[in-house]
Amino acid sequence: MKKRILFVCLGNICRSPAAEGILRSMVENEGVQERFEIDSAGTYGGHRGQLPDPRMRSAAARRGYALTHHARQVSEEDFDHFDLIVAMDDMNYETLHRLAPSREAAGKICRMVEFCSRFPDRTYVPDPYYEGHEGFELVLDMLEDGCRGILERLTTEE
Numbered sequence: 001m002k003k004r005i006l007f008v009c010l011g012n013i014c015r016s017p018a019a020e021g022i023l024r025s026m027v028e029n030e031g032v033q034e035r036f037e038i039d040s041a042g043t044y045g046g047h048r049g050q051l052p053d054p055r056m057r058s059a060a061a062r063r064g065y066a067l068t069h070h071a072r073q074v075s076e077e078d079f080d081h082f083d084l085i086v087a088m089d090d091m092n093y094e095t096l097h098r099l100a101p102s103r104e105a106a107g108k109i110c111r112m113v114e115f116c117s118r119f120p121d122r123t124y125v126p127d128p129y130y131e132g133h134e135g136f137e138l139v140l141d142m143l144e145d146g147c148r149g150i151l152e153r154l155t156t157e158e
């Protein structure tokens with residue numbers, strides 16, 4: 001069965017579309033893309049339809065990731081469709097819990113940092129929107145670490 005993973009941040013223009021692009025690239029490199037469905041969404045819908053922030057697109061492109069997602073807001077159907085719903089920070093995590101239509105749906109929500117091994121002191125992936133270049137590089141480092149962790153977890157579960 002396909003594993004369906006949804007990354008969620010606030011605007012769906014920085015962190016979650018980057019996580020989507022990174023995990024997609026990792027599964028393609030390992031030739032296991034048929035076993036995964038990967039998407040992203042925001043808890044806030046104000047950037048709906050937009051490509052990721054140009055600063056995130058260029059930082060990601062320097063690492064070889066092309067980010068082509070168009071922003072969308074998370075919906076109730078996402079809780080049925082996806083197996084794992086990965087929140088970037090505490091606010092996203094709490095909003096997702098408020099939106100979850102059932103206890104089973106709420107059980108699918110987790111935090112990106114749970115899958116990170118190189119950032120033991122971080123409890124969330126920081127919002128880079130109002131930060132400089134370093135913010136984007138830190139976020140990408142954390143997302144690469146977390147996506148590797150997700151892939152390892154999901155491929156050893158089978």
Ligand code: 4NP
Pocket residue numbers: 009010011012013014015016046127128129
């Ligand atoms: P993201 O970053 O949640 O990683 O996509 C943000 C994007 C937009 C806003 C905040 C964070 N905003 O306030 O519009």
